Amino acid sequence: QVQLAESGGGLVQAGESLRLSCAASGRIFSTNTMGWFRQVPGKEREFVSAIRWSGTFTTYADSVKGRFTISRDNAKNTVYLQMNSLKPEDTAVYYCTADRAPFYRGTRATYYDDWGQGTQVTVSS
Numbered sequence: 001q002v003q004l005a006e007s008g009g010g011l012v013q014a015g016e017s018l019r020l021s022c023a024a025s026g027r028i029f030s031t032n033t034m035g036w037f038r039q040v041p042g043k044e045r046e047f048v049s050a051i052r053w054s055g056t057f058t059t060y061a062d063s064v065k066g067r068f069t070i071s072r073d074n075a076k077n078t079v080y081l082q083m084n085s086l087k088p089e090d091t092a093v094y095y096c097t098a099d100r101a102p103f104y105r106g107t108r109a110t111y112y113d114d115w116g117q118g119t120q121v122t123v124s125s
């Protein structure tokens with residue numbers, strides 16, 4: 001099992017930036033894809049972005065493409081989500097997640113095996 005700990009959430013105004021971090025520990029070698037999802041009350045968890053521990057693969061939801069950037073630091077076992085030009089509709093709890101499959105499977109939350117506790121991001125207008 002992999003333990004994931006998010007940090008970096010907070011309250012910002014529209015147009016500002018935040019950087020989320022996800023520190024992974026435990027059986028990290030068993031994971032291949034790391035992802036970020038977000039969720040607002042009453043709605044399903046929504047895919048935001050994903051990256052693999054090796055190679056150059058990254059992918060983004062259309063709603064954040066061009067504003068968010070996912071990256072990783074393998075030496076620190078940490079994944080980041082740089083969020084620029086934030087909008088009120090980006091307000092959500094953001095979750096870090098890990099998938100053990102040897103290949104990228106897609107954007108469904110059910111594909112991912114381990115989840116962090118989430119960090120709140122609130123963007124005021």
